[in-house]
Amino acid sequence: MPTTLEERTRPSHGERRRRAILAAAVDLGSAEGLGSLSIARLAEATGMSKSGLFAHFGSKQGLQLATVDAAQADFERRVLEPAQHRDPGLDRLRALLGSWIDYVDGIEFRGGCFFYQTTSEYGSQSGPVHDRLAQLALSWIRSLVVEARVARRQRELRPEADPEQLVFGLHACVQEANWARQLFGDVRAFERARSAVRAAIDAAASSPSPPRGDTL
Numbered sequence: 001m002p003t004t005l006e007e008r009t010r011p012s013h014g015e016r017r018r019r020a021i022l023a024a025a026v027d028l029g030s031a032e033g034l035g036s037l038s039i040a041r042l043a044e045a046t047g048m049s050k051s052g053l054f055a056h057f058g059s060k061q062g063l064q065l066a067t068v069d070a071a072q073a074d075f076e077r078r079v080l081e082p083a084q085h086r087d088p089g090l091d092r093l094r095a096l097l098g099s100w101i102d103y104v105d106g107i108e109f110r111g112g113c114f115f116y117q118t119t120s121e122y123g124s125q126s127g128p129v130h131d132r133l134a135q136l137a138l139s140w141i142r143s144l145v146v147e148a149r150v151a152r153r154q155r156e157l158r159p160e161a162d163p164e165q166l167v168f169g170l171h172a173c174v175q176e177a178n179w180a181r182q183l184f185g186d187v188r189a190f191e192r193a194r195s196a197v198r199a200a201i202d203a204a205a206s207s208p209s210p211p212r213g214d215t216l
Contacts, residue, residue: 018056021046022070029067030111034118034129037064064129071114072136078103080143090156090205093147097170097197098216104178105190112182116175141171161204173197 024046029037038060043050057063083095104113111117119137122130148163157163177193180186198216202208 019070021048021053021056022067025063025067026071026074026114027109027111029064029071030109030114030117032111033121034064034067035121037067039063061128065132068118068129068132068136075103075115075140088150089147089154090151090201093144093151094201094216096144096147097174098194101174101177101190101194101197101216104174105181113178116178141167144170155206157204158206166200166204169200170197173200 021042025037025042028041028045032041039050039053039057042048042063043053046053053063057066079096079099082099083092086092086095104116107113115133115137119133122133144167145163148157148161148166151157152159152161152163157166173193173196177186177189180189180192186192194216201216
């Protein structure tokens, strides 16, 4: 029985095993498509039995939803959480975008950004997997819009700046970089995205961006 805080908070063997399985599932989903992700395919990739995986997830759809949630947990840990100590408004918006670019640029999944691949795959479909992906994507975009609105309210953005339009363009820069990296192997894609994001924010800002020591 755990007796120390470290022992009580340390993941159990079962939890570590589940995380490893889901990491493999996210990698497969990014490379082969979430629709192709099944208990049988994951069993083949991980060397586990289908019955063992079925005990974890219950069905193909249960596996797909758990995979989406695992990818989201990783995104929150690496993109959202690091920016929370930054001041609301333009400072946090820059931090969120900087963390996002770092995250997608450094991603090790064979198919690149899991959410870029799966939201494209499920864009014209319906059902629980589509709904979960759409909910998460919308939540991310709204979090950027919230910071842009705060920035305008704090007069960090020009009065005529449109937060929704600004975020639309910023979001597109990073998605374009992921596409260019995956399709063309463009090693400078995220460097270009970072420059484009910085330029778009500077164009909308009421004062120039801070020194390059900032996350962007």
